Amino acid sequence: MLLGACRTALGLGFRPPFALHRHLHVASFRSTRQVNLAARSFPRLHISGLDLRRRPFSTTQDALAGTASPPPKLPPPSVGRWLMISSTLVFAVIVVGGVTRLTESGLSITEWRPITGILPPLSTEEWKQEFDKYKATPEFKLLNHSISLNDFKSIFYMEWGHRILGRVIGLAFVGPLAYFAIRKKIPSALSRRLAGMALLIGAQGALGWYMVKSGLEDSLMDKPGAVPRVSQYRLAAHLGTALVLYAGMFGTGLAVIKDWKYSKGAAWSGLKGSIDFRTILNNPVFRTFKRQAWALTGLVFLTALSGAFVAGLDAGLLYNEFPLMGGRLAPPTEELFSTAYAKSEDKSDVWWRNIFENPTTTQFDHRVLAMTTYASMALLFAKTLRPAVQAALPPAARMATAAAFAMANVQVLLGISTLLYLVPVPLAALHQAGSVALLSAMIHVLIVLRRPSTAAQLWRKANVLKHRG
Secondary structure, eight states: OHHHHHHHHHHTTOOOOHHHHHHHHHHTOOSHHHHHHHHHHSTTOEETTEETTSOSOOSHHHHHHTTSSSOOOOOOHHHHHHHHHHHHHHHHHHHHHHHHHHTTOTTSOOOOOTTGGGSOOOSHHHHHHHHHHHHTSHHHHHTOTTOOHHHHHHHHHHHHHHHHHHHHHHHHHHHHHHHHHHTTOSOHHHHHHHHHHHHHHHHHHHHHHHHHHHTSOGGGGGSTTOOOOOOHHHHHHHHHHHHHHHHHHHHHHHHHHHHHHHHTTOOGGGOOTTOOHHHHHTOHHHHHHHHHHHHHHHHHHHHHHHHHHHHHTTGGGSOOOSSOBTTBSSOOHHHHTOGGGOOSTTOTTHHHHHHHHOHHHHHHHHHHHHHHHHHHHHHHHHHTTSHHHHHHSOHHHHHHHHHHHHHHHHHHHHHHHHHHTTOOHHHHHHHHHHHHHHHHHHHHHHHHTSOOOHHHHHHHHHHHHHHHO
């Protein structure tokens, strides 16, 4: 009866005094078992700041347990650091993969052996066997028929290093993932996302071999003027998957680290003073800027992906001038959409086949996307200089946008230099690395515009209650 009256009073916003709570606690509940049963019936019943289920707040965990059941799990910063290291390894394998393609080393290993392929040939006889396998490939017969065994070793080690780095990424990711999962350091939603990344790493190995296999097919020998190289479609899929994997690791790791700092009292995105981040997030100017940042990140990704088609078709060796192409802004229409690339009888595929298979068109498309990306980046940066936008953005967002625009300038210079100097390996490798760096800069912009996770917000409140208590 007394409990019913208390529940009714609490529903009206009345909080009975501590003396009444003590009377209820002693008189009505004669055993610990009864207290627990009553607490389960009224999971959110607080009297004079106390939870019937628990002692007064003594630690952050106790404070958090008093406001949510069960307490939300917040990944420790070690999880974020591990993801950042993993993303760095993926960054490295993307660059090494680009160098492997630029040095025409990707077709030197003619088999995919995930386990036994870890070791390179260790004897002269094993090297001769690998060289004999390479001699049977179209690349050797059409392009490299005069190379020596030492020359073959050079390109073999390049491709072998690329594959070994991929295996290292798998071990460096799956091992700590299992450890953090066993120790229950990762929330279930994040666990599923990370498990998806682990599967993507395995799929990358299979996709990489599927790509290499396209350059080893004997049918290339039957095509007049054919050049032994991997399919540009498979190359784009391989690069695109790597970029998605990198973005997932880098963005998630950065978010975990920032959430942890926020839970410990750090300012959200450098926001100082008494302004609540929810006020910023609800500002229409902020929302518009965030949508534009997301769209620009997608454009950066699309531009990088179009570079895979340029690389796959060696389109960078055409029209080595800028900003013109053959003395004009765009090549002739009959060259951009040549009917020679159409394979259907009615020529209905002439548009999309030229976009993906015509070297001239792929380079032109990459130029257009690159210039559009740069112009959009400049406009987004210029927008942060407007007083109204400055007032609506947290300080970290303005700094991150400025850094992204600076990286865009570097990337444009690298791209133009690579084109003018006929795609030298060092410049081309830096240009590919620059595309990943630019994507990283835009991901950083999105992360500083991101709302802190619910777990981080609850832990921050618990820390405040702890220090007040």
